[in-house]
């Protein structure tokens with residue numbers, strides 16, 4: 400084993416030894432950096448990987464037998480039911496019933512994200528410098544039940560990876576846009592501005608639609624390897640009405656794409672990629688982890704999101720020709736009135752219309768068909784509001800046989 404010469408750890412408590420690195424074999428890239436005082440080594444051993452922490456100047460060499468890969472076969476007792484000969488057992492398959500939203504067609508909500516990442520609540524390795532603790536912009540999506548922007552125990556998409564690791568939203572937005580265009584599962588995409596500091600708030604507004612009544616969102620924890628707070632598929636519709644208000648506590652998730660253990664860990668790609676997991680006070684079960692608090696049963700919430708219904712609307716009349724809008728959603732012929740504030744108005748931007756759907760109706764009667772579009776950019780600062788997002792027109796059912 401190589402001797403690793405490091406400094407800045409002398410006499411320091413172990414958690415003060417900053418910026419651990421993780422390597423998957425015993426060939427260590429030698430670093431001259433005096434900042435990296437802990438080196439993590441995963442040494443493959445037959446049926447076991449040993450995890451070693453080296454903090455040479457601390458004089459600490461600590462082995463942990465971890466990740467025992469031996470799979471112990473287990474024998475499961477099978478329950479036996481003795482049935483009378485004349486009665487045949489019937490296996491009842493669980494049936495998933497899709498909840499139907501019967502609420503008014505649209506509802507508008509205000510969203511407030513509150514960062515609760517204080518040094519008092521999360522004292523371990525709390526980032527003070529380069530960069531200090533803060534939150535990325537929030538990315539929110541309203542969608543139908545068959546879509547997930549991210550999901551626990553599933554692999555993160557490339558967009559989620561880039562957003563979780565670097566706060567880059569471009570690929571994620573393209574993925575969301577593709578889901579809207581190709582499978583009509585996404586109704587709107589919105590964002591809220593970043594919060595500079597671990598404590599603070601950001602706000603936004605969004606609309607849901609009876610066929611797209613789910614909200615999902617992500618906020619990256621900055622700095623972090625690939626950690627984020629998020630909501631996956633919160634249904635805002637409850638039978639025949641929209642929920643008035645919802646408050647959710649948020650806890651950190653690991654995107655499974657970077658193996659860093661601490662907020663300020665250098666990049667270290669997870670190969671092969673892991674699934675998205677929730678980070679708790681005991682998982683990952685390792686003292687180096689920034690959220691490892693063995694005395695806590697559960698972590699305190701790191702943030703919360705509060706949703707309040709602003710209004711709900713019945714569907715608009717479709718008997719008139721739709722108003723014409725230009726590409727930015729601005730009604731043609733109208734000028735933008737100067738805002739009374741000094742802020743820059745941001746106009747709504749919508750996608751192009753989807754193709755018209757199938758004509759639905761009884762044979763012999765006239766039917767209707769729909770087309771939809773979704774919001775690219777929510778208006779802000781008295782910008783032009785968004786135009787209609789769904790149209791319907793009369794048609795003759797073409798599936799009469």
Ligand SMILES: [Ca+2]
Nearest residue numbers: 625653655657
């Ligand atoms: Ca990770």
